[in-house]
Amino acid sequence: MDVAPFISFLTRYWPVFVDGLQITAFVAVLAAPAAFIAGILLVLPAVSGWKGLAAVVRGFVELMRNTPLLVQIYLLYFGLPLLGIFWGAITCGVIAIALQHGAFLSEIVRAGIQSLSVRQWEAGQSIGMRRFAILRLVILPQALIKVTPALGNQLIVLVKDTSLVSAIGVMDLTLTGKVLIERSGMSFEVFIAVALFYLILTTSLGIAARLVETFVARRYA
Numbered sequence: 001m002d003v004a005p006f007i008s009f010l011t012r013y014w015p016v017f018v019d020g021l022q023i024t025a026f027v028a029v030l031a032a033p034a035a036f037i038a039g040i041l042l043v044l045p046a047v048s049g050w051k052g053l054a055a056v057v058r059g060f061v062e063l064m065r066n067t068p069l070l071v072q073i074y075l076l077y078f079g080l081p082l083l084g085i086f087w088g089a090i091t092c093g094v095i096a097i098a099l100q101h102g103a104f105l106s107e108i109v110r111a112g113i114q115s116l117s118v119r120q121w122e123a124g125q126s127i128g129m130r131r132f133a134i135l136r137l138v139i140l141p142q143a144l145i146k147v148t149p150a151l152g153n154q155l156i157v158l159v160k161d162t163s164l165v166s167a168i169g170v171m172d173l174t175l176t177g178k179v180l181i182e183r184s185g186m187s188f189e190v191f192i193a194v195a196l197f198y199l200i201l202t203t204s205l206g207i208a209a210r211l212v213e214t215f216v217a218r219r220y221a
Helices: 003-048 051-065 069-083 089-114 118-126 131-146 148-168 173-184 187-220
Strands: none
Touching (some): 003 051, 003 131, 003 148, 003 173, 069 089, 069 148, 089 131, 118 131, 131 148, 148 173, 148 187, 173 187
8 A cells, every 4th residue: 555645535524534533432432331230240149158249240240241343232222222222322332332341351350359369358357357348458459459451451342342333333443434425435455554552552552551551560569
């Protein structure tokens, strides 16, 4: 590919790509903390001794992890109106992304909790702490430190998965690219540009995640 025409194309449509990138970032900024909160909530029953609730949550986690995210987005966006619930496309996309990635994050956090010695639970109980207090004040902070690299990787995957909201009409970076192809007919150049924008975004997140990992390793090693 000749670089000069591509640079000219990118310069011409730069504002359009930036608008799409802003929507992608907006969806990710909403979905990421929601997924983290969902992950913590989903892991609590499994480690708190609530066997009945833990079984239900486990089934939900397996359902979310083993069905396609695009199908989940469609179910929310097209299924909820049948129940009289009318949510916007961005809302449905954010919720679907948060729930699926929350399920994956719950497994990551659960693995971190299980990697800790059972003696820490016993030590907390020996000084009169309740099980939930031990989890919240002693176990969970250590587990999050242990799984920091995995959390960063999951965040990057989440950002890439935001491209699926284009399927329900959210004008993110991916759908912006599709519209530009219809307008310009330059499919190859558009997809290269979209890929570059995603690469810049995820690489920046990757660098930030590595910095956090380094800080955590030095601070809490």
